[in-house]
Amino acid sequence: MLKRDAVARQALDAIAAIVGSRWVRQAPAELETFASDGLPTRHTRPGAVILPGSRDELIRTVRVLAHQGIPFVARGAGTGLSGGAVGDGGEVVLALTRLNRILAIDPANRRATVEPGVVNVRLSEATRPHGLHYAPDPSSQTACTIGGNVAENAGGPHCLKYGVTSSHVLELEVVLPDGKSLVLGSAGGEAWGPDLVGVFVGSEGTFGIATRITVRLVPLPRAVRTLLADFASIRQASEAVSGVIASGLVPAALEMMDRNCVRVVEDSIYAAGYPTDAAAVLIVELDGVAEAAVAAEAAEVERLVRAHGARGVRAAADERERARLWQGRKKAFGALGRLSPNLLVQDAVVPRTALPDILDRVGAIAAEFGVTVSNVFHAGDGNLHPNISFDARDPQEVTRVERASAAIMQACVAAGGTITGEHGVGSDKVHYMPLVFDPDTLAAMRAVRRAFDPAELANPGKVVPVHACREWTGLSGRRRETVRDGERRREIERVEA
Amino acid sequence: MAGTGLTIVRRVRSMLGPDAVVDTDASGMPRVAPRAEEGVALVLQAAAAEGWRVRIEGRGSWVPADAPADLALTTRALARVTRLDAADLVATVEAGVAWGDLQRALADQGVWVAADPPGEGRSVGSVVATGTAGPLRSGFGAVREHVLGATLVTGEGRIVRAGGRVVKNVAGYDLTKLATGSFGSFGVVTSVNLRLRAVPRADLTLLGEGERDALLDAARAMLEAGITPASLEVLSPLAAGRDSWTLAVRCVGSAPAVEADAQAAGGASQIPLAPLEAVEAGRFWRRALAGATASPVTLRMGALATAMDDALDLVLHHLDEHWIMAGVGAGGLRWSGDAPADRIRLLRHAAAPREMPLTLERAPWALRAQVGYFGAYREGVGQLVGALKDAFDPAGVLVVPIADER
Ligand SMILES: Cc1cc2nc3c(=O)[nH]c(=O)nc-3n(C[C@H](O)[C@H](O)[C@H](O)COP(=O)(O)OP(=O)(O)OC[C@H]3O[C@@H](n4cnc5c(N)ncnc54)[C@H](O)[C@@H]3O)c2cc1C
Numbered sequence: 037m038l039k040r041d042a043v044a045r046q047a048l049d050a051i052a053a054i055v056g057s058r059w060v061r062q063a064p065a066e067l068e069t070f071a072s073d074g075l076p077t078r079h080t081r082p083g084a085v086i087l088p089g090s091r092d093e094l095i096r097t098v099r100v101l102a103h104q105g106i107p108f109v110a111r112g113a114g115t116g117l118s119g120g121a122v123g124d125g126g127e128v129v130l131a132l133t134r135l136n137r138i139l140a141i142d143p144a145n146r147r148a149t150v151e152p153g154v155v156n157v158r159l160s161e162a163t164r165p166h167g168l169h170y171a172p173d174p175s176s177q178t179a180c181t182i183g184g185n186v187a188e189n190a191g192g193p194h195c196l197k198y199g200v201t202s203s204h205v206l207e208l209e210v211v212l213p214d215g216k217s218l219v220l221g222s223a224g225g226e227a228w229g230p231d232l233v234g235v236f237v238g239s240e241g242t243f244g245i246a247t248r249i250t251v252r253l254v255p256l257p258r259a260v261r262t263l264l265a266d267f268a269s270i271r272q273a274s275e276a277v278s279g280v281i282a283s284g285l286v287p288a289a290l291e292m293m294d295r296n297c298v299r300v301v302e303d304s305i306y307a308a309g310y311p312t313d314a315a316a317v318l319i320v321e322l323d324g325v326a327e328a329a330v331a332a333e334a335a336e337v338e339r340l341v342r343a344h345g346a347r348g349v350r351a352a353a354d355e356r357e358r359a360r361l362w363q364g365r366k367k368a369f370g371a372l373g374r375l376s377p378n379l380l381v382q383d384a385v386v387p388r389t390a391l392p393d394i395l396d397r398v399g400a401i402a403a404e405f406g407v408t409v410s411n412v413f414h415a416g417d418g419n420l421h422p423n424i425s426f427d428a429r430d431p432q433e434v435t436r437v438e439r440a441s442a443a444i445m446q447a448c449v450a451a452g453g454t455i456t457g458e459h460g461v462g463s464d465k466v467h468y469m470p471l472v473f474d475p476d477t478l479a480a481m482r483a484v485r486r487a488f489d490p491a492e493l494a495n496p497g498k499v500v501p502v503h504a505c506r507e508w509t510g511l512s513g514r515r516r517e518t519v520r521d522g523e524r525r526r527e528i529e530r531v532e533a
Numbered sequence: 534m535a536g537t538g539l540t541i542v543r544r545v546r547s548m549l550g551p552d553a554v555v556d557t558d559a560s561g562m563p564r565v566a567p568r569a570e571e572g573v574a575l576v577l578q579a580a581a582a583e584g585w586r587v588r589i590e591g592r593g594s595w596v597p598a599d600a601p602a603d604l605a606l607t608t609r610a611l612a613r614v615t616r617l618d619a620a621d622l623v624a625t626v627e628a629g630v631a632w633g634d635l636q637r638a639l640a641d642q643g644v645w646v647a648a649d650p651p652g653e654g655r656s657v658g659s660v661v662a663t664g665t666a667g668p669l670r671s672g673f674g675a676v677r678e679h680v681l682g683a684t685l686v687t688g689e690g691r692i693v694r695a696g697g698r699v700v701k702n703v704a705g706y707d708l709t710k711l712a713t714g715s716f717g718s719f720g721v722v723t724s725v726n727l728r729l730r731a732v733p734r735a736d737l738t739l740l741g742e743g744e745r746d747a748l749l750d751a752a753r754a755m756l757e758a759g760i761t762p763a764s765l766e767v768l769s770p771l772a773a774g775r776d777s778w779t780l781a782v783r784c785v786g787s788a789p790a791v792e793a794d795a796q797a798a799g800g801a802s803q804i805p806l807a808p809l810e811a812v813e814a815g816r817f818w819r820r821a822l823a824g825a826t827a828s829p830v831t832l833r834m835g836a837l838a839t840a841m842d843d844a845l846d847l848v849l850h851h852l853d854e855h856w857i858m859a860g861v862g863a864g865g866l867r868w869s870g871d872a873p874a875d876r877i878r879l880l881r882h883a884a885a886p887r888e889m890p891l892t893l894e895r896a897p898w899a900l901r902a903q904v905g906y907f908g909a910y911r912e913g914v915g916q917l918v919g920a921l922k923d924a925f926d927p928a929g930v931l932v933v934p935i936a937d938e939r
Contacts, residue, residue: 218913
């Protein structure tokens with residue numbers, strides 16, 4: 037132990053010489069900021085936090101860590117919901133928020149190159165004058181970074197039509213955990229060899245760190261129509277979702293919120309005018325190049341959802357009303373955070389025709405374990421977010437939350453779905469991985485990880501349940517503490533700020 | 534080799550049954566057609582243990598079945614559409630199903646895979662393994678965008694089930710990306726879960742003719758006007774079956790959306806565009822794509838929209854303007870014709886510093902072995918690919934020439 041600490045000190049001195057000592061954080065109060073992400077059930081202080089100021093400083097820092105065999109965790113904005121940016125204790129966190137430059141915008145080829153710490157929404161703001169935007173729009177987009185999006189393969193409401201992060205990343209410059217820097221993919225999207233960009237996206241910081249990211253940009257739609265449909269039953273609402281998808285129309289977004297969610301939003305400063313007596317509401321957005329065409333599609337969607345029992349359908353009259361409808365949806369997690377000290381934002385996927393049954397099942401599970409579940413999710417993709425409100429100070433309630441989560445995961449897998457659609461496995465869902473994948477497939481994943489990171493220094497213990505992981509946590513002997521009251525709420529408020 | 538061939542035949546028959554060996558070639562090399570992924574796994578396990586070299590074949594209609602090997606493993610008996618969920622827009626399809634048969638079966642249910650790879654009669658597995666997208670790539674993305682899950686039997690004979698049957702999935706590493714477009718480097722794709730879409734209600738193709746560079750300008754003007762057609766291609770005269778270079782624009786979707794897109798495309802283009810009748814449009818694209826297999830060699834090259842003139846100049850300089858389809862909206866071009874190894878190497882060499890990766894898609898064995906599907910990698914990438922190959926095919930069973938032999 038002593039020896040190891042000594043080595044670490046030596047390494048930190050070497051790193052301080054690279055990044056400047058003010059960008060090496062070790063004081064407990066400073067480390068506390070990095071002890072958790074958006075997952076309320078994990079809290080562990082890192083050994084140290086480094087904030088490199090440039091790509092070059094980052095690469096040199098990784099080389100020092102590699103040389104000393106010190107594990108590290110990359111961190112963007114820390115909005116991840118699976119504990120991905122939190123170590124087991126003792127790791128060095130590499131915070132990338134200072135690498136926040138948009139390096140190039142190439143409107144003619146519809147692409148941009150950014151540093152990993154660029155906040156998602158900033159890229160769209162910067163490209164708007166060119167009539168373009170970065171389509172993947174996680175609800176956390178005002179805080180989360182493109183690097184974090186790449187690592188998690190983040191989604192968002194408009195990924196229904198435009199595809200998730202993986203469909204938008206063309207070229208990546210990465211630093212491997214051994215300190216080597218290389219470029220994967222090409223700016224045109226054609227791979228040089230096997231699709232290593234595709235493999236890297238979604239690797240949750242375990243293959244290395246993305247240092248430069250070239251993404252595809254999408255033209256801003258010239259015409260947009262946003263509908264709000266409300267239903268007397270969740271089942272009808274989810275059948276309407278299947279109906280719209282089957283019609284062949286491709287809405288830009290198709291989102292659902294249940295009654296709990298609607299009421300909480302309407303009680304908050306984000307009140308969007310959702311009918312509070314509805315069992316569920318759908319937000320359906322259509323977009324395209326011409327008003328008339330979008331209006332015709334919207335009319336058809338309205339007919340379809342009415343045929344599936346919608347009580348009312350309202351179209352946003354103007355851009356202000358549209359923004360309000362979306363704000364309610366995007367801030368729903370924040371609003372839910374006010375229901376209870378803690379909120380577990382769950383994430384799972386089912387085939388779209390399974391939505392009506394799975395939502396019934398989630399309701400039954402909530403009742404069985406006595407927990408409050410609120411659903412707000414990407415219905416068009418079958419991507420559920422059954423969010424559980426709880427109080428982490430109550431250990432019995434925490435146990436019930438964990439059991440309910442496990443039951444929901446099992447139900448989604450049994451319905452032909454999977455344990456996460458966009459928030460990642462991180463540390464939170466490692467133990468669910470065998471629900472979805474057999475030992476050979478898990479072994480293959482492990483082998484791929486080792487091809488990128490033979491020493492397993494990058495974000496150890498995440499994604500794949502490896503025996504060696506147990507060794508690391510066992511050796512480090514550090515406690516896994518549970519979050520104290522209000523932490524989660526602060527996290528959410530940070531996202532909203 | 535004949536002796537070895539006989540031993541292999543006996544061994545395979547004892548594992549998979551008498552009819553698993555469908556034929557042997559003149560040298561006595563057996564061709565094995567397992568009926569299930571477990572059979573594929575058994576053959577590859579035996580190959581890894583015995584040191585047999587295995588060549589992977591689909592239906593043999595795209596890449597010629599001519600690689601020297603001890604055993605040919607064909608997916609052609611893996612020929613079932615295992616599961617088709619039209620309402621969920623997903624189908625599980627074995628690798629040996631013919632692409633055209635699949636699309637016909639899907640059309641009966643009002644759905645399709647929104648991809649149009651060239652190659653008549655080829656297998657679904659070959660489309661996925663070689664990542665061969667067609668002109669629809671502009672609107673619907675590369676082959677990887679259509680693959681939700683894949684079963685890959687590794688060179689070691691392990692069955693890996695990557696991805697799933699849902700449209701969003703971040704559970705674990707995305708191994709489907711290793712199965713797609715790697716030409717079988719890591720294993721045999723035995724089955725895929727494909728993302729389906731409802732058959733579009735309207736489908737319109739517009740054509741314009743003119744000087745090559747003027748057509749490229751017109752295509753770029755459309756992109757700059759914010760339109761993303763399903764296909765946006767500039768075709769050489771031979772590919773288009775016309776006297777001059779041709780711009781082809783395809784819009785699909787709901788009727789009003791297609792009408793709006795077509796109008797916007799026409800408005801942005803300096804070249805007059807004329808719509809084709811539906812039957813004529815189908816014939817136009819089929820004919821154009823058929824040209825991709827009319828000559829011995831086909832390759833693709835990545836190029837940004839603004840670099841397409843440069844890319845075409847390179848191809849014309851090092852090869853010829855035989856059969857070319859330049860996907861201005863898709864970031865790459867495809868060329869087909871005949872060319873010796875040194876020409877392709879020179880082209881690759883000239884293209885690399887311009888950030889234009891060149892993939893040899895199909896060619897006789899001698900050429901594939903010489904220049905490789907991918908040739909040289911960028912710095913550091915070759916080592917990574919090598920580490921992945923070592924992990925998936927440690928005994929080097931699979932005969933897949935990805936690198937340039939030099
Ligand atoms: C209120 C709220 C709403 C959300 N809504 C959505 C949503 O709609 N859709 C969605 O997909 N997610 C959503 N999320 C989850 C989260 O915002 C995303 O996962 C996001 O991509 C994380 O980005 P980040 O910068 O915060 O990354 P972090 O949380 O800092 O890190 C996440 C992971 O990425 C790794 N990482 C970070 N940067 C890099 C890099 N440059 N290279 C390699 N690895 C790196 C980390 O090691 C970690 O494993 C939401 C979260 C909150 C709190």
